[in-house]
Amino acid sequence: MLPRELTVWRGPVMIIAAKEIKDSLRNRWVTVIFAIFMLLALSVTFAGSAVSGTLSFPALASVITSLSTVSVFIIPLAAILLSYDAFVGEEEAGTMLLLLSYPLTKRQIFMGKFVAHSAIMVTAITISFGLSAAILLGFGDGYLWGKTLSAFGQFILSSSLLAVTFILISYLVSVRSSEKAKAVGSLLSIWFSLVLIYDLILLALLVADLGSTAQVIVNAMMLLNPTDIYRAINLFSTGTQFGGVALLTKSSLSSGLLYMLLSIWVVLLAWLSQRAFARKAI
Numbered sequence: 001m002l003p004r005e006l007t008v009w010r011g012p013v014m015i016i017a018a019k020e021i022k023d024s025l026r027n028r029w030v031t032v033i034f035a036i037f038m039l040l041a042l043s044v045t046f047a048g049s050a051v052s053g054t055l056s057f058p059a060l061a062s063v064i065t066s067l068s069t070v071s072v073f074i075i076p077l078a079a080i081l082l083s084y085d086a087f088v089g090e091e092e093a094g095t096m097l098l099l100l101s102y103p104l105t106k107r108q109i110f111m112g113k114f115v116a117h118s119a120i121m122v123t124a125i126t127i128s129f130g131l132s133a134a135i136l137l138g139f140g141d142g143y144l145w146g147k148t149l150s151a152f153g154q155f156i157l158s159s160s161l162l163a164v165t166f167i168l169i170s171y172l173v174s175v176r177s178s179e180k181a182k183a184v185g186s187l188l189s190i191w192f193s194l195v196l197i198y199d200l201i202l203l204a205l206l207v208a209d210l211g212s213t214a215q216v217i218v219n220a221m222m223l224l225n226p227t228d229i230y231r232a233i234n235l236f237s238t239g240t241q242f243g244g245v246a247l248l249t250k251s252s253l254s255s256g257l258l259y260m261l262l263s264i265w266v267v268l269l270a271w272l273s274q275r276a277f278a279r280k281a282i
Contacts, residue, residue: 012104016112021120024082030120033078037128040070045132057140064151067129068159068234072227073195075125075159079166080187083117087174087277088183096282110274114167121163129156154255158233161262165226166191168269175276194227202228226265233258 024030044066045057058066090096099109133152136143170187177183202218222228236255 012108013112013115016099016104016109017116017119020086020113020116024116024120029082030124033082033120033124034128036074036078037124038131040074041067041128041132042135044070045135057136057143060136060143060148060151063132063136064155064234067132067155068231071159072162072230075121075163076166076191076195076227078124079117079121079163080170080184080191082120083113083167083170084174084184084187085180086113086117086171088177088180089174091282092180100282106278107274110171110277114171114270117167118164121167122160125159125163126156129159154236155234158230158259158262161259161266162226162230165262165265165269168266168273171273172269172276175273175280194225198225199228223261226262229258229262229265233262 021030044063057063085092087096090099100106129152133148137145137148169190170183173186173190174183177186198221202221205218205221222232233255236258
């Protein structure tokens with residue numbers, strides 16, 4: 001007899017997850033996400049060849065920095081577009097009431113959707129960026145296996161956590177929205193604020209003449225933004241000092257602590273979104 005906490009992962013959850021994956025395949029979202037990530041990985045990997053006209057690859061630190069710089073925009077956006085209608089879309093179509101008419105709990109429905117969307121994003125990230133690492137190791141010169149696998153392993157792990165974070169943000173907004181248009185509009189505003197506006201505010205604080213106080217404020221604000229934590233993790237993995245986020249790599253913070261902070265985001269958002277769904281009257 002399985003404990004109650006584990007029984008939710010049996011049949012119903014996986015059936016719902018399979019349904020969500022089939023819906024995403026039918027809507028072409030899986031194909032689009034795989035294509036975007038594959039294009040991103042290959043374009044960065046072969047960037048040196050495009051410049052020199054010969055088969056050459058950038059340094060490992062440059063590859064990871066370039067991938068993380070672009071991925072911090074693409075991954076959250078892909079996660080949002082995949083999952084923004086997870087709940088509000090079901091309500092608009094009337095299928096949420098149908099699901100709840102079966103012997104299913106809201107928790108099982110939530111977890112089924114979460115498993116499906118997370119699996120799609122993590123699989124796309126792992127295959128695309130894993131292919132990039134394989135190309136570098138197979139055809140590049142001077143790439144050490146241990147260092148390359150470690151850097152890409154951290155990049156794939158942190159990218160997966162970032163994707164899951166924005167899937168859960170999408171769930172929270174989707175549960176609280178009455179229309180799909182409002183949900184996607186709110187989520188795009190959140191994406192724009194966290195990825196672009198937030199860093200502009202940090203930059204303004206850095207250039208302001210506030211002495212050491214500015215750096216303390218900036219460091220604290222960076223730790224409150226999952227996209228900045230993601231950037232810092234990948235700067236740690238390569239030892240790169242680039243941009244305002246490099247301030248975190250100069251502090252006493254470790255990559256382990258940054259992973260813990262990003263994981264806290266995941267746990268907190270999972271709790272908030274599941275709680276909101278459980279309390280919502282349908």
